[in-house]
Every structure is written in C-alpha cells, then in structure tokens.
Amino acid sequence: MKVFVTGANGLLGQHLIRQLVEEGKFAIHATGKGPSRLPYGQGNGVTYHELDITDFKQSQSLVEKLSPHIIIHAAAVTQPNDCAADKTTCWKTNVGATRTLIKAAQKTKSYFIYLSTDFVFDGTDGPYDEHAIPNPVNDYGESKLLAEEMVEMSGLHWAIVRTVLVYGGKVPGGRPNFIQWVKDKLTAGEKIKVVNDQFRTPTYVEDLAKGIILVLLKHAKGIYHISGKEMCTPYQLALLVANVLQADDSLIEQVTAETFKEPAKRPAKTGFIITKAVKELGYVPVKLEEGVKRVLGLA
Numbered sequence: 001m002k003v004f005v006t007g008a009n010g011l012l013g014q015h016l017i018r019q020l021v022e023e024g025k026f027a028i029h030a031t032g033k034g035p036s037r038l039p040y041g042q043g044n045g046v047t048y049h050e051l052d053i054t055d056f057k058q059s060q061s062l063v064e065k066l067s068p069h070i071i072i073h074a075a076a077v078t079q080p081n082d083c084a085a086d087k088t089t090c091w092k093t094n095v096g097a098t099r100t101l102i103k104a105a106q107k108t109k110s111y112f113i114y115l116s117t118d119f120v121f122d123g124t125d126g127p128y129d130e131h132a133i134p135n136p137v138n139d140y141g142e143s144k145l146l147a148e149e150m151v152e153m154s155g156l157h158w159a160i161v162r163t164v165l166v167y168g169g170k171v172p173g174g175r176p177n178f179i180q181w182v183k184d185k186l187t188a189g190e191k192i193k194v195v196n197d198q199f200r201t202p203t204y205v206e207d208l209a210k211g212i213i214l215v216l217l218k219h220a221k222g223i224y225h226i227s228g229k230e231m232c233t234p235y236q237l238a239l240l241v242a243n244v245l246q247a248d249d250s251l252i253e254q255v256t257a258e259t260f261k262e263p264a265k266r267p268a269k270t271g272f273i274i275t276k277a278v279k280e281l282g283y284v285p286v287k288l289e290e291g292v293k294r295v296l297g298l299a
C-alpha cells in the first residue's frame with residue numbers, strides 16, 4: 001500500500017514515518033518543506049520528496065503522479081501565534097493547501113486522513129467528544145475547522161484525527177518541547193512560571209502515531225479524538241516532571257494565562273473524551289507519568 005505523508009519533518013511526522021516503516025507493509029512517500037530531516041536515506045520503504053504544500057501546482061501534480069492509496073495530511077502552520085501574526089500564510093497553508101490535496105485525492109481516489117486539533121473548540125466545557133460543536137477562538141482553530149469541513153464534504157473516504165498538546169522527544173530540527181524545557185530549567189536551578197488555568201489531555205506522540213495507524217489499518221471513517229486520558233494544566237505537568245526527576249518543585253510558580261500576553265487567545269479547558277477511539281480502534285494511550293518518563297529517557 002502506498003502512503004503519502006505531508007509534514008514528515010515535524011514532531012508527529014518523524015515519529016509517524018518511523019512507525020509506518022516498522023509496520024513493514026507500506027511504500028512510504030514522505031514529504032516536507034525543504035530537505036529531509038528524517039533519519040532515513042532512500043530505502044526502508046521511504047522515499048522523501050521536497051514539497052511546499054503552498055505550491056498548489058506541485059502538490060497536485062506530485063499526488064497525481066504517485067497516486068497513493070492513502071494520504072495522511074499532517075503539515076500545517078501549527079502555532080496559534082504564528083497564525084495570528086501572518087494570517088495569509090496560515091490560511092494558504094492550513095486551508096488552501098488542504099483544498100488542493102483534496103482535489104488531487106479526488107482524482108486518485110485516495111483515502112484521506114486529516115490531522116486536526118482541540119483548538120477547533122472554544123474551551124468553555126471540555127473535555128470534548130466527537131459530537132461536540134466546534135467554535136474556535138483563534139485563527140489557527142478557524143483554519144483547521146474550515147479544512148475539516150472541506151474534508152467532510154469532499155466525497156472522499158476520509159478520517160479526521162483530532163489531537164491535543166502533543167509531547168515527545170525532540171526531533172531533529174524540531175521545536176524545543178515543554179518537558180525538556182522544564183527539566184533544563186529545574187536542573188539549572190532556575191525559577192519558572194507556568195500556567196495553571198488551561199486544561200488539556202496531553203498526548204504522547206508515539207500514541208498519536210499509533211492511533212493514526214489504527215485508523216488507517218481499519219480504514220475507519222469519521223472523526224476520532226486521539227489524546228492521553230488524563231486532564232491536567234501545564235503547571236501540573238511541570239510538577240509531574242519535577243516529581244519524576246525528584247527535582248525541587250518550589251522553583252515552579254503557578255500563574256494564570258493572563259500573565260503572558262499572547263497574540264492568539266487560547267481555549268481554557270479542552271481535552272478529549274477518547275471512548276470512541278478506545279472502543280472502535282483498540283486505542284490505548286500510555287499514562288501521563290509513563291509518557292513523561294519515556295521523553296526524559298527514564299522508562
């Protein structure tokens with residue numbers, strides 16, 4: 001089976017490609033903006049293609065040339081503040097490029113799996129299941145919701161995998177992750193301020209990759225919420241990191257989201273109810289403490 005992946009250089013992308021390789025049944029076409037940051041040359045069933053998804057012509061012709069059975073569309077402008085700062089790029093990438101990939105998939109009759117976010121919700125009454133009504137509070141959430149709606153109306157065989165606050169080991173060229181940041185600060189004896197009024201169900205990146213592969217193998221259709229099970233605030237997560245490391249947690253000060261003047265508003269309480277994924281896909285996430293230990297290399 002031929003699988004085409006966008007955003008292969010990203011946090012999810014790099015872990016997903018590795019798990020797809022381990023499955024051993026896919027011809028994998030990994031795509032990313034600029035050179036590959038994957039730890040694979042050609043081989044292992046992986047072929048890397050440089051693809052800026054906002055080059056609509058190139059996107060369309062690559063999909064049509066490869067005619068993949070499955071498209072996993074993970075590339076996006078993923079930072080809400082980046083979307084607020086440059087709405088044009090956000091919409092071109094998150095909406096325009098998705099429209100183009102859908103058009104191409106309609107020609108090749110590919111199964112379309114779209115990665116989306118808890119930020120489609122307003123955060124007034126999380127945790128959310130798949131029937132909850134979206135109501136985004138920032139440009140990022142709006143762009144992802146519009147892309148979701150295009151996927152749903154595409155006439156394709158489709159699945160939307162929504163996820164929440166993904167954490168994992170830092171990948172080459174990736175952003176620094178929260179858990180490592182807390183570790184570095186505590187180890188250096190530095191004080192940190194962490195938000196205690198935003199609630200999420202953090203997702204271990206390996207679980208998310210596994211969840212997507214479960215969706216793919218079942219040829220599942222519809223929306224799936226894939227995240228961890230435990231609800232916590234970033235402050236509570238930082239305390240957990242301190243606890244796991246047996247570090248001094250008095251260095252961690254709890255603050256409200258108001259403390260940081262962010263360009264993009266954040267939903268206060270999201271988090272997911274994952275019953276559907278557990279029942280229909282057999283999805284089982286690790287416990288948060290276990291995930292944190294794995295990221296820190298302690299499990």
Ligand SMILES: NC(=O)c1ccc[n+]([C@@H]2O[C@H](COP(=O)([O-])OP(=O)(O)OC[C@H]3O[C@@H](n4cnc5c(N)ncnc54)[C@H](OP(=O)(O)O)[C@@H]3O)[C@@H](O)[C@H]2O)c1
Binds near residue numbers: 078
């Ligand atoms: N991380 C989270 O907490 C989270 C939560 C909810 C949903 N999601 C969703 O999950 C998916 C994967 O996110 P992630 O965590 O892996 O984020 P990520 O590490 O930021 O990866 C996103 C990837 O998209 C690529 N990209 C951006 N613009 C592109 C373009 N024009 N052409 C080609 N590639 C482009 C980026 O390339 P460069 O690396 O070269 O910039 C990056 O590799 C996204 O759809 C995101 O919306 C993530």
